[in-house]
Structure formats: C-alpha cells, structure tokens
Amino acid sequence: xxxxxxxxxxxxxxxxxxxxxxxxxxxxxxxxxxxxxxxxxxxxxxxxxxxxxxxxxxxxxxxxxxxxxxxxxxxxxxxxxxxxxxxxxxxxxxxxxxxxxxxxxxxxxxxxxxxxxxxxxxxxxxxxxxxxxxxxxxxxxxxxxxxxxxxxxxxxxxxxxxxxxxxxxxxxxxxxxxxxxxxxxxxxxxxxxxxxxxxxxxxxxxxxxxxxxxxxxxxxxxxxxxxxxxxxxxxxxxxxxxxxxxxxxxxxxxxxxxxxxxxxxxxxxxxxxxxxxxxxxxxxxxxxxxxxxxxxxxxxxxxxxxxxxxx
Ligand code: 13P
Ligand code: SF4
Numbered sequence: 001x002x003x004x005x006x007x008x009x010x011x012x013x014x015x016x017x018x019x020x021x022x023x024x025x026x027x028x029x030x031x032x033x034x035x036x037x038x039x040x041x042x043x044x045x046x047x048x049x050x051x052x053x054x055x056x057x058x059x060x061x062x063x064x065x066x067x068x069x070x071x072x073x074x075x076x077x078x079x080x081x082x083x084x085x086x087x088x089x090x091x092x093x094x095x096x097x098x099x100x101x102x103x104x105x106x107x108x109x110x111x112x113x114x115x116x117x118x119x120x121x122x123x124x125x126x127x128x129x130x131x132x133x134x135x136x137x138x139x140x141x142x143x144x145x146x147x148x149x150x151x152x153x154x155x156x157x158x159x160x161x162x163x164x165x166x167x168x169x170x171x172x173x174x175x176x177x178x179x180x181x182x183x184x185x186x187x188x189x190x191x192x193x194x195x196x197x198x199x200x201x202x203x204x205x206x207x208x209x210x211x212x213x214x215x216x217x218x219x220x221x222x223x224x225x226x227x228x229x230x231x232x233x234x235x236x237x238x239x240x241x242x243x244x245x246x247x248x249x250x251x252x253x254x255x256x257x258x259x260x261x262x263x264x265x266x267x268x269x270x271x272x273x274x275x276x277x278x279x280x281x282x283x284x285x286x287x288x289x290x291x292x293x294x295x296x297x298x299x300x301x302x303x304x305x306x307x308x309x310x311x
Contacts, residue, residue: 004267008032011274017053019270020045022062023214024236024262027243029057032270036240038215039065039111040126043295046070055273057265059084060281064115067281068292075281078273079264086199087112089169090146095120099143102165107143108134109294110150112171115283119290121145123297127198127213130154134162136301147171153198153205173234174199176256182207185230185253192228192251195220200232208232221245234259 002010009032012019020042021033030036035045039062046054046066053074056063061084063077095117099107109121110130118124125133127150134142134154142162144151146169155164177200185194186207195217196208205211210220214237221229221241231238232253242250273279283291 018051022058024234027239040128078269115291118294171199173259196232
C-alpha cells in the first residue's frame with residue numbers, strides 16, 4: 001500500500017504538477033513540495049515552472065498571484081478556507097476612499113491583497129522587496145496598503161526621504177506580540193538574537209536585533225554563527241529552522257504565533273486537490289490585466305523575474 005506522500009508524488013508525475021509551499025505551512029507539507037519559500041520566491045517559481053498544474057499550499061492571495069503570473073496553468077488551492085485576514089481588511093471601496101484622501105500619490109500594494117486590489121494600485125511589493133520598491137519608485141510620498149506596520153517600517157528605514165501614508169490593515173497573527181514578550185524572552189534567554197517580521201507592531205520591531213521578511217530571517221540564521229535565536233514570526237519558520245539547524249537553539253517568541261489560515265492544508269487536502277483538480281483559481285480578464293501591470297511594475301523596478309535555486 002503506497003503512503004500518502006508516494007501517492008501525491010505519483011499524481012504529480014502523472015499530471016505534470018508542481019507543489020509550491022509557503023514557509024508558514026504545516027511542516028509535513030515540505031515532504032511533497034517542489035519549492036518552499038516566501039511569497040516572492042514562490043511567485044518566481046510559479047512564473048517559471050513548465051508544469052501544467054500548480055498546487056499552491058498557502059493562502060488564497062498567493063494562489064491568485066501564481067495564476068496572474070501563469071495564466072495558462074491550472075492553479076489549485078487545496079482549502080478554500082485559506083484566506084489572509086490582512087488581505088480581507090481592504091476592499092475596492094475602502095481603497096478608493098483612502099486614495100481620495102491623498103490624491104495624486106502612487107499606491108504601493110503589499111502582495112497580501114486580492115487581485116481586485118492589485119488592479120487598482122500602481123506597484124506591488126512583498127515583505128522581501130518593499131523597501132526597494134518604495135525607494136526605487138522615486139516618489140516623495142506614497143500610499144501603502146493594506147499593512148500599516150510594514151508601511152511604517154519602510155518609512156523608518158528611509159529616514160524621512162519618503163512620506164508613507166499607510167492604510168490601517170494589519171496581520172492579527174503578528175499583532176499578537178507585545179513588547180513585554182520580547183522583554184520577557186530577553187530575561188530568559190539573554191544571549192538569543194531576536195528576529196522579527198516587519199508585520200509586527202513597531203513597538204516589537206524596535207526591540208528586535210534584526211527585522212526582515214521570512215526569507216531574510218532564514219538567511220540571517222544561515223549566515224550567522226550565533227547559538228540561539230528567538231523567532232518573532234509565524235511558527236512555520238521556527239519549525240523549519242529547528243529542523244534544518246540542529247546545532248542551533250531556537251525559541252518561538254510566543255505560542256500565539258500561529259496563522260490559522262496557513263495551517264489549513266494537510267497532506268490529505270493536497271492529495272484530494274490534485275486528484276480532483278480543485279479548487280481552481282479563476283480571474284476575470286480585466287482584473288488580471290490590471291493586477292498584472294501592478295506586479296510587473298514591481299519586477300521592473302526591483303529585480304527581473306529570473307529563477308535560481310530549488311527547494
Ligand atoms: P512573506 O512575504 O515573507 O512570504 O510573508 C507573507 C506573509 O503572509 C507574512 O505574514
Ligand atoms: Fe495573512 Fe498574517 Fe496569515 Fe500572513 S500571517 S497570511 S499576513 S494573516
């Protein structure tokens with residue numbers, strides 16, 4: 001009797017499918033994933049794969065972005081429930097109201113947003129390239145949606161060169177952290193480096209030793225020789241670091257750092273999704289064209305859409 005992993009792998013071969021997995025997913029998903037990483041890396045993989053089917057083990061805005069980048073491929077989201085709380089905090093009406101308050105200023109849109117929102121914005125960004133996108137845009141003022149904390153963090157890094165007007169969205173998972181959590185952890189583990197995601201409240205980021213995207217946090221661990229690290233982002237990153245760096249010690253800043261939406265997908269769901277080819281992402285032509293212009297502008301002003309590396 002074949003194991004579930006074997007069954008998924010043979011279906012992948014039969015259907016010429018790839019599985020892309022975000023590093024916040026349940027760690028068991030990596031057993032079948034072809035590529036595991038952050039949203040920018042996975043976007044590149046979605047664009048460059050020659051597979052016919054992409055199964056996106058992540059949340060819906062990520063699967064939508066894969067569909068935008070690979071319109072001729074079938075893109076499947078194993079669980080329809082997997083949305084993003086932050087992405088759902090903005091809709092087209094509230095975006096238009098926000099833009100009306102600050103007319104004639106370019107709008108930068110975090111990739112954690114629906115295609116309909118991207119379609120109304122000038123340029124997209126991910127947490128890995130938000131700073132470069134805002135810097136390279138060359139504007140004195142920008143609107144930043146939907147994450148207020150990533151927007152504020154970018155503004156701070158630019159030392160007043162750009163005024164960033166932020167929409168009032170946020171990530172409930174990262175916002176569960178309080179500065180007291182960092183202070184407590186510093187007392188318990190004084191030698192541990194605290195690594196935080198810029199979606200955290202600024203009072204938390206300000207106390208961290210390093211602030212960066214999920215990919216940057218993982219690279220920081222890879223490229224430094226400290227013995228202990230405290231992770232202030234979703235638990236999936238902590239789980240993978242613990243698995244991959246046995247010689248180092250990791251602490252999760254809070255047990256509350258779990259994004260329920262990212263945890264929907266199980267191996268069973270991935271198997272069923274591939275077997276039944278559900279749930280397929282579809283987007284209308286007009287929205288897709290406009291959203292694509294927003295994503296293309298991001299690659300134009302940062303790095304071209306080339307590929308490197310594997311899982
Ligand atoms: P990345 O851009 O690092 O993949 O993060 C996405 C996300 O949802 C963070 O909460
Ligand atoms: Fe959205 Fe936050 Fe979950 Fe990331 S961690 S997918 S921003 S709710």
